[in-house]
Amino acid sequence: MSSVLLSSELPGLEPILRGKVRDVYDLDYHLLIVATDRISAYDSILPTGIPDKGRVLTQLSAFWFEQLRSLCPSHYISVDPEQIQDVLLARKLEIPEELLEGRCMLVTRARALPVECVVRGYLDGSAWREYQTSGSICGIRLPEGLKQGSRLPEPIFTPATKATTGHDENIPESRMFRMMEPGLAKQAKEISLAVYNAAAEYAQDRGVIIADTNFEYGVFQESLIMIDECLTPDSSRFWDAARWEPGGPQPSYDKQFVRDYLDRSGWNHEPPAPPLPADVTERTAEKYRQIYRRLTDSELP
Ligand SMILES: Nc1ncnc2c1ncn2[C@@H]1O[C@H](COP(=O)(O)OP(=O)(O)OP(=O)(O)O)[C@@H](O)[C@H]1O
Ligand SMILES: [Mg+2]
Known part of the structure; x- marks a missing residue:
């Protein structure tokens, strides 16, 4: 398991965008997309991150881009930490350890x-x-x-x-x-x-x-x-x-425990959102790892 990352820092380069989940860095013809472990619910980013979530998002996208390549060309170049490190070093940028754990994707800018x-x-x-x-x-x-x-x-x-x-x-x-x-x-x-x-x-x-x-x-x-x-x-x-049982909301593969907890907590959906307890965080992380395993037939690298 990797450490939880809520916000990425790349010394010498400001992100062009911090989305709800991903931070995007401009490398001229390329972009570096960093999936953090942030999670949002009811349109608010929660103060607690989900371990491995960013790695699941990045590795699952990479899996599909490769799998679907013959149907659809994509921006995907690499999730290989060494290759990413080389691209950044060529620009005299040093990439912190926590960004080399499999949460970064190098892509073509479009x-x-x-x-x-x-x-x-x-x-x-x-x-x-x-x-x-x-x-x-x-x-x-x-x-x-x-x-x-x-x-x-x-x-x-x-x-x-x-x-x-x-x-x-x-x-x-x-x-x-x-x-x-x-x-x-x-x-x-x-x-x-x-x-x-x-x-x-x-x-x-x-x-x-x-x-x-x-x-x-x-x-x-x-x-x-x-x-x-x-x-x-x-x-x-x-x-x-x-x-699967039509006639109501289906249990979702990702945020169910988070939503259930927030509903029980009485939070009024106005920011700031409350922190998540450890058991909710860990069960949610397990859901993300599980969907990765089920779809790719392999463990998260
Ligand atoms: N290859 C690319 N070239 C240009 N723009 C890109 C490329 N890939 C992704 N983007 C853009 O990067 C942005 C990603 O930011 P976005 O706000 O969606 O982050 P997020 O973490 O998914 O948050 P949210 O939950 O708000 O969607 C999108 O606007 C998307 O269009
Ligand atoms: Mg988005």
């Missing part, structure tokens, strides 16, 4: 498209909320009588705008096509569905349902590549197929 490419095979989250009021999602009409957690007749593409603050907004596909070059939009949609289908089938064989997931794309040398993270617990809803 021009990010302004949408989140969401694919859903099951009904939950914002799609479930929209379905209850309108019977549709992103303008796609769904059959009547679906429950929360129901499997959809077929996977659907439901793009969303990237909100810098607050929640992403689901948008009709037609709006996405107006926001960018339509050829790129079409390609992003087709790749998203193909990647979801391949990954969902792979996961199903391992007893895991990928209920929905969120991809991001960018343009690099005039080609579309997948960027950001890929099929992690932070970008996807993973459910245990053996426990």
Whole structure:
């Protein structure tokens, strides 16, 4: 197990972005994406980190980028600590030990498209909320009588705008096509569905349902590549197929213990969030390690 890292420091270089979970450093043509052990719930970053979470996010993304390479080119270059160290040393930057534990990914810098490419095979989250009021999602009409957690007749593409603050907004596909070059939009949609289908089938064989997931794309040398993270617990809803039961919220693979604890604690969801007790932290860490094992058939390196 590695030590818990809440915020990364790279002496001599400020991050261009600190997201809820990841810190991003600009290395001109490359980016260094550092997944910390931060966890968020109800839109707040908690003061307690989850051991190994950053390593799971980084290694799982790397696994999928490699696995899906023939379906979809991506920004992925390396998670090899030595290679990353060399790239930084060439820029006279020294990388602290805690960033060489498998939480860093070196990627190609791209021009990010302004949408989140969401694919859903099951009904939950914002799609479930929209379905209850309108019977549709992103303008796609769904059959009547679906429950929360129901499997959809077929996977659907439901793009969303990237909100810098607050929640992403689901948008009709037609709006996405107006926001960018339509050829790129079409390609992003087709790749998203193909990647979801391949990954969902792979996961199903391992007893895991990928209920929905969120991809991001960018343009690099005039080609579309997948960027950001890929099929992690932070970008996807993973459910245990053996426990799947439509008609309510499904136990989530990652933050269930955290949400349960926060609900019991009486916290009003206004920041600051309370710290997590050790048993909640450790059980959550085990969930992250477990999903890594189940999907990759191997232990976290
Ligand atoms: N290869 C890339 N080229 C350019 N931008 C990228 C690339 N990969 C990822 N990004 C961008 O990096 C940012 C990652 O930051 P983001 O705020 O999503 O962090 P996060 O830790 O996932 O937090 P949040 O929970 O808020 O999403 C995104 O805006 C994404 O578009
Ligand atoms: Mg993100």
